[in-house]
Amino acid sequence: MDSLQNNGEQSAKFKRIRRMIITRVLIAPFLIVMLVxxxxxxxxxxxLGRKAQGELSRITDGHRALVDEFLAEQVSALEFTATTRSFTELSEGDALGALFMDLKSKFPAFEDIGVFDEKGRHAAYVGEYDLEGKDYSNTDWFKAVSRRGVYVSDVFKGYRNVPHFVIAVQRIEGGRPWYLRATIDTAYFSNLVKAVRVGSTGQAFIVNGKGVFQTGLSSGERLEEPDPDWRLYRKADAGVESFTAQASDGNTYLYAVGRLQQTGWLLVVRQKATDAYAPLARAVAVAVIVIALGGGVVVLTAYVLASGLAGQLAVVEVEKREMSNKLLAAGKLAEVGEMSAGMAHEINNPLQVMMAECYLINDVLNDLEIPDKNLTPADLSTIRDSMAQISMQISRCSLITQGLLKFARKTDPALHEVDLGDMVEDVVSMVDKRAHIDGVSIAVSAEKGLPRIMSDESQLQQVFLNLLNNALYAVHNRHGAEIRIEVQQEHNEIVVSVADNGCGIEPENLSKIFLPFFTTKPVGQGTGLGLSTCYGIVERLGGRIEVQSEPGAGTVFTVRMPLSQAHAHPGA
Amino acid sequence: MSIVQILLVDDEERFLSTTKILLEKRGMNARTAPGGQEALNILSGNPVDVVILDMKMPGMDGVETLRRIKRDHPLVEVIMLTGHASVESAVEGLKLGAFDYVMKPCDVPDLVEKIKEAFARKQAMDEKIRKARIDRIISHPMAVFDKRTDLDD
Structure with missing residues (x-):
């Protein structure tokens, strides 16, 4: 039962040590590595994020140049046509049709072309719609081109009621202006704008200065509709700006925005952040996996290492325990040795008396062998007296041997009810004779009616015999040598104090006296096991042993044994 | 040949009384003392040839008693009674000038033998001292009247 308890204690200790090693030795460095x-x-x-933004900005910048160049080309083609032809030439006959075919072959984006006089009347038209003769003098584009000379419109529906945008140029011929206007194929332009490949979710579109879509968007936004994310775009004047923002569709996009020089429109290229940062996410994921795996290996190693170390410590602990058991046994043996020497001496005295009595009887018997010598009453009484004396000395010897047996018996811890007062009296009777010879008085005062405790009597006897032996040694050759033993109850403890007025213990030795093999006795006289044995026994039985000492004045050893023996005797 | 004057010193009363009877039966004169101090008192007032001294006694122990006997009465022979466990004290006693020692429990014939040896030595010593004194008186007769010479020594 005791060993089971020890095992439990052992494994708890093992776990505690292992936890300590893992936390103190490995977790701290591991956390630092994690931080790094x-x-x-x-x-x-x-x-990586900067790189993705830079990449997108670069692509956007290139694309903006492309779109700008496309618009500039269309404008210069119209300007060139206007300057090389006259109003009359183009507004009559099929000349415009031929010109359009010619232009269309070089600039496929042109959808139709029209010639307007100074008042904005559509003088000639080639295209899919029937727009000839219509008056455009009040349209926005006409007002703008007559003011500026060249104009690229935003997308609008106009008479044809289909979203489109136009490029118009003014020509002053003989003091009178006329105008050439071409419509750009919105699909063609949209495709041009859209034709940018950025990742798998990259898309490009154009919004005008008021935030209205100028090209279609693959995700479904229609031309001429206001862009719900307009507020996000910054006013990029010259360069291209890149940023990350959440759009109205709930997705987070990486944006790059640049302004087209020809029209002041904004070219917006955007890519879903998940797509743009995919390499980043992959890299982070790899890093996290590596760290996690590495951490796992570290933790596993730590666990194995700590378990090994704790296991070794546990083995050491067991060995220490075994060693202390051996010490206990050795101490016991040494104690028996010392005791038997003392016992032998105590037995010598009665033996000596018996020997003398034998010779006395022998003498009387010898006298009787002399002829005509009769047994006198005096001889008879001498023999009886001697016989009585011998039997008295024999019982004295048997008392001594009984004491020795009592001490030597029962080495296994066995818990019984023990009356500490009686036990102390017994022990005192074992050394009383020796104390008397040494001229030491031993006074025992035990409180009446002390409760019994569950403990091991023979082991406790050993403890107090040791303490008494030490006290006797301490008061050796002292005048008025005295040993006082008090047994009393304090709260839930029985307290036994053994006080002597002997030589005392030097303060520097006081902390060492319970250590095995520590002794101040001359070589060969002390084993240094006595007090360590006492300490071991008292601790095992759930008690405590304390010492107070003043060199030259005396020493008090106090043994406190608990009344409730829950620790030493769980079944009680 | 004069009767041996013996002093028995032991703390065991019964041993003292029985041994006293045994020794007196063997033609010796025995006194007893239960302790060292009592022994010294008897020695200072009575003629004693051999002291039988127990080495383990309460109060003044054997070694201390022996030391004092040898200091105050150097001619008195001492036989020590020792146990097996205290051979060291026997050795110490011999160094201090004890005649011999006997292990407890001792045979009476052994003890008597040792007493006789001790007594013989004592007598030899006394004889030598007596002769020395006579020689001195013969060579310096006036020395008898010299107060500085302690003739009783």
């Missing part, structure tokens, strides 16, 4: 990894991943992610 975290910082590295952060900077790596930051760099």
């Amino acid at each position: 990894c975290g910082v590295l991943v952060y900077f790596f992610a930051d760099a």
Whole structure:
């Protein structure tokens, strides 16, 4: 039962040690490594993010140049046509049709072309719609082109009621202006704008200065509708700006926005953040996996290492326990040795008396062998007296041997009801004779009616015999040597104090006296096991042993045994 | 040959009384003392040839008693009674000038033998001292009247 309890204690200790090693030795460095990894991943992610933004900005810048160039080409083609032809030439006959075919072959984006006089009347038209003769003098584009000379319109529906945008140029011929206007194929332009490949979710579109879509969007926004995300775009004047923002569809996009020089429109290229940062996410994921795996390996190693170490410590602990058991046994043996020497001496005295009595009887018997010598009453009484004396000395010897047996018996811890007062009296009777010879008085005062405790009597006897032996040694050759033993109850403890007025213990030795093999006795006289044995026994039985000492004045050993023996005797 | 004057010193009363009877039966004169101090008192007032001294006694122990006997009465022979466990004290006693020692429990014939040896030595010593004194008186007769010479020594 005791060993089971020890095992439980042992494994709890083992776990505690292992936890301590894991936390103190490994978790702290592991956390630092995690921190370093975290910082590295952060900077790596930051760099990758910048790289993605830079990439998108570069693509957008190139695309903006392309779109700008396309618009400029269309404008210069119209300007060139206007300057090389006259109003009369184009507004009559099929000349405009031929010109359009010619232009269309070089500039496929043109959808139709029209010639307007100074008042905005459609003088000639080639295209799918029937717009000839219509008056455009009040349209926005006409007002703008007559003011500026060249104009690229926003997308509008106009007479044809289909979204489109136009490029118009003014020509002053003989002091009178006329105008050439071409419609750009919206599908063609949209495709041109859309034709940008950025990742799998990249898309490009154009919004005008008021935030209205100028090209279609693959995700379904229609031309001429206001862009719900207009507020996000910054006013990029010259360069291209890149940023990340959440759009109205709920997705987060990486945006790059640049302004077209020809029209002041904004070219917007955007890519879903998940797509743009996919390499980043992959890199971070790899980093996290590596850290997690590495961490796992570290933790596993730590666990194995800590278990090994704790296991070794546990083995050491067991060995220490075994060693202390052996010490206990050795101490016991040494104690028996010392005791038997003392016992032998105590037995010598009665033996000596018996020997003398035997010779006395022998003498009387010898006298009787002399002829005509009779047994006198005096001889008879001498023999009787001697016989009585011998039997008295024999019982004295048997008392001594009984004491020795009592001490030597029962080495296994066995818990019984023990009356500490009686037990102390017994022990005192064992050393009383020796104390008397040494001229030491031993006074025992035990409180009346002390409760019994559950403990091991023979082991406790050993403890107090040891303490008494030490006290006797301490008061050796002292005048008025005295040993006082008090047994009393304090709260839930029985307290036994053994006080002597002997030589005392030097303060520097006081902390060492319970250590095995520590002794101040001359070589060969002490084993240094006595007090360590006492300490071991008292601790095992759930008690405590304390010492107070003043060099030259005396020493008090106090043994406190608990009344409730829950620790030493769980079944009680 | 004069009767041996013996002093028995032991704390065991019964041992003292029985041994006293045994020794007196063997033609010796025995006194007893239960302790060292009592022994010294008897020695200072009575003629004693051999002291039988127990080494383990309460109060003044054997070694201390022996030391004092040898200091105050150097011619008195001492036989020590020792146990097996205290051979060291026997050795110490011999160094201090004890004649011999007997292990407890001792045979009476052994003890008597040792007493005789001790007594013989004592007598030899006394004889030598007596002769020395006579020689001195013969060579320096006036020395008898010299107060500085302690003739009783």
